[in-house]
Amino acid sequence: MTERIVVVGAALLDAGRLLAARRSAPPELAGRWELPGGKVEAGERPEDALVRELREELGVDAEPVARVPGEWPLKPPYVLRVWTARLRPGSRAPQPLEDHDELRWLTPDRLWEVPWLDQDVPAVRALLAPSLFPAGS
Numbered sequence: 336m337t338e339r340i341v342v343v344g345a346a347l348l349d350a351g352r353l354l355a356a357r358r359s360a361p362p363e364l365a366g367r368w369e370l371p372g373g374k375v376e377a378g379e380r381p382e383d384a385l386v387r388e389l390r391e392e393l394g395v396d397a398e399p400v401a402r403v404p405g406e407w408p409l410k411p412p413y414v415l416r417v418w419t420a421r422l423r424p425g426s427r428a429p430q431p432l433e434d435h436d437e438l439r440w441l442t443p444d445r446l447w448e449v450p451w452l453d454q455d456v457p458a459v460r461a462l463l464a465p466s467l468f469p470a471g472s
C-alpha cells in the first residue's frame with residue numbers, strides 16, 4: 336500500500352473573510368483556487384508545515400487556530416487536512432509570492448464566486464460550519 340502524504344491547507348481567516356489563492360502552476364491546476372499550504376515534510380508537524388508554507392508562499396506571519404475535522408483525498412498519494420489560521424499581530428498582508436498569481440478575501444456569501452479546485456470543494460464546504468466561518472458574520 337502506498338503511504339499517504341499529507342498536504343496542509345490553511346483557512347486563513349481575517350475579519351470574517353477567508354483567503355483564497357489562485358494557482359499559477361502546474362498547468363493542470365493553474366487558474367483554479369485553493370487553500371494556501373503544501374506538503375508536510377518528513378518529521379515535520381503539520382502545524383509547523385502550515386506556518387512555514389504561509390511564510391514562503393504569502394510572506395505572512397500566521398498561526399494555526401483549529402483543525403477542521405475531516406480529510407479529503409487529492410491526487411494519490413496526497414490527502415488534504417485543513418486548519419483555520421490567523422495572521423499574527425504585525426504580520427505583513429499576504430502577497431502571491433510563490434505558486435499563486437492572485438489572492439482574494441472572500442466573505443461566506445461570496446465563497447463560491449471563485450472556481451475552487453474540484454478536490455477542494457468538500458473542504459471549503461466544511462468551513463461553513465457555524466463555529467468556523469459563520470455565514471453572515
Ligand SMILES: Nc1nc2c([nH]c(=O)n2[C@H]2C[C@H](O)[C@@H](COP(=O)(O)OP(=O)(O)OP(=O)(O)O)O2)c(=O)[nH]1
Pocket residue numbers: 342343344364369370371372373374375388409410413415434452454455
Ligand atoms: N497547497 C494546496 N495544495 C493542494 C490543494 N488542493 C490540491 O489538490 N493540492 C495539491 C496541489 C499539489 O499537487 C499538492 C500540494 O502541492 P504544493 O505545491 O502546494 O506543495 P509544496 O509547496 O510543498 O510543493 P513543492 O513544490 O515543494 O513540491 O496538493 C490545496 O487546497 N492547497
